[in-house]
Amino acid sequence: MLKGHQSLIFENRPVITAAATVVGPFEGQGPLADDFDRIHGELMLGQKSWEKAEKALLEEAAQLAIDQAGLTKEQINFYVGGDLMDQIISSSFAARTLAIPYLGVFGACSTSMESLAIASMMVNARNAKHTLASACSHNATAEKQFRYPTEYGSQKPPTAQFTVTGAGASVVSQQGDGVVVTSATIGRVVDMGLTDPFNMGAAMAPAAVDTIQAHLRDLRIEPGHYDLIVTGDLAKVGYELACDLFEKHRIPIHQTQYKDCGLMIYDFDRQSVQAGASGCGCSAVVCYGHLLKRLRKGEFNRILVVATGALLSPISYQQGESIPCIAHAVSIERGDFA
């Protein structure tokens, strides 16, 4: 049901009956390692190319989620997924393997919540019984496509972010045990004219704040409604900027805990990741791995996940275009909490 200008309330309470995460070695050395379902020891996953490895990550996560939900592939009505590769090949190729009717989506790093929001809409509207949502990214494929070859010796500035190698998938069903998706806010594209692809956190921060503001306005709630509001991958620079913007727009963010997935997945003292993490996989594995587990344990009752995406391409920034950004918010709460 549409609520306000750009938000949806899921009155039929679609349930995330299963969520699975598969990550690479570097994420496995981080502080959230215990929350991931599977950690791979090497970036190639025994595949012949980085791209194949990314696809394999996603296939594993999707299969694990379907297994955990106690379903078979055939019982899933629709699969909504996306990634960062040109023509979203990782998701489309995984969909070839899974053979589930598929909608490919692209929202850069906001894809994790974009796919979850669409999957929840279908289930909420009773257009599907079970849907699968996913997002994935791979450090080496993203470096190869957006930046330099992985072994190239270029010095990264302190604002640069490290793309997460990881895939997260969730099964959304009409009924079952699990956490409930209660609402979603679809973001607008916001472009404040920033052009530095090595400082995407700063470019994305205004989009995140815009979506959070819209969500609070549409639902007529205050930040204190949630036990945690978490943004996707703003990292150090974007996080501080978002805090400044909350203050400027007089959003009382202090009522709740405000965190960023890009600051949670790595250990800054031991791992050299400059400003923090990024990539579709970042918010996907932190949300599906870490946050959902904490929700289920009862550490939180209600959270708002705001995945942020920078909608640039290597060609657009070479042509001097600024970086348009977007953020999508999805609120998730414990099943027995109403």
Added chain:
Amino acid sequence: MADKREPERPVLKNCLRAFLVGGLICFLGQTVQELFVHWGGFDKKQASNPTVAVMIILSIILTCLGVYDKIAQWAGAGSAVPVTGFANSMASSAIEHRSEGLVLGVGSKMFKLAGPVIVFGVVAAFVIGILHLLFNPNATGGH
């Protein structure tokens, strides 16, 4: 507003590190050259070619072992400017695009980063050559 929150690049530290590592690489190159002169029976001019070859091979080996990019994050321009940086840019592109095949991958993408250096190097040499001819009419060229 965004500029205010952008952490400053540690310029002085980067310069110092670049100076140290760049100097160290050049020192290594000089040592190799001296070895060629003393043990290989080359004269100074002849020794420079095999020296460059040795430095390139060293750089490629370090690139293949996945070490060169780690050195570069610490050293910055120190490891990018010498011939080793050029070798690294070619080797890393070649490794990266091996999965797209030998011709369209390795062959064509190898010059992705090194290509501009060659193009503008040639253009600059051409301009300097013209200037040299104009301002030094006695020069006959070809030396």
